[in-house]
Amino acid sequence: MNLDTxxxxxxxxxxxxxxADAAYGLLWNNPKLxxxxxxxxWLACEEHRESLSYFLSVRGFLKDTxxxxxxxxxx
Numbered sequence: 007m008n009l010d011t012x013x014x015x016x017x018x019x020x021x022x023x024x025x026a027d028a029a030y031g032l033l034w035n036n037p038k039l040x041x042x043x044x045x046x047x048w049l050a051c052e053e054h055r056e057s058l059s060y061f062l063s064v065r066g067f068l069k070d071t072x073x074x075x076x077x078x079x080x081x
Contacts, residue, residue: 017049017074018049019049019050019051019053019054020032020048020049020050020054020058021050021051021053021054021057021058024051024053024054026051026052026053026054027051028049028050028051028074029050029051029052029055029073029074030049030050030051030055030071030072030073030074031047031048031049031050031071031072031073031074031076031077032047032048032049032050032055032058032059032062032068032070032071033045033046033047033068033069033070033071033072034046034047034048034062034067034068034069035067035069036065036067037066037067045069045070047077048062049074055071059071
C-alpha cells in the first residue's frame with residue numbers, strides 16, 4: 007500500500023461527499039474477488055467510521071480497523 011500518512015499529507019474520508027480528515031483505515035476484502043491475504047483500504051473520519059464499518063461488515067468484507075497512523079505498517 008502506498009498511502010502517504012506523513013505530517014502534512016491529506017487523508018480524506020471515503021464516505022460520499024465527505025472532505026474530513028480520516029482518522030481510521032478500514033481494511034477489507036471481497037472474498038469473491040480477492041485472495042484471502044489481500045487488503046483494500048477505505049479511510050474514515052470519526053463521523054463516518056461506524057456507517058462505513060457497518061456497510062463492509064454486513065457483507066462480510068471488513069477485516070480490521072486501524073488508526074491512520076498505523077496504515078503504513080499494514081503494507
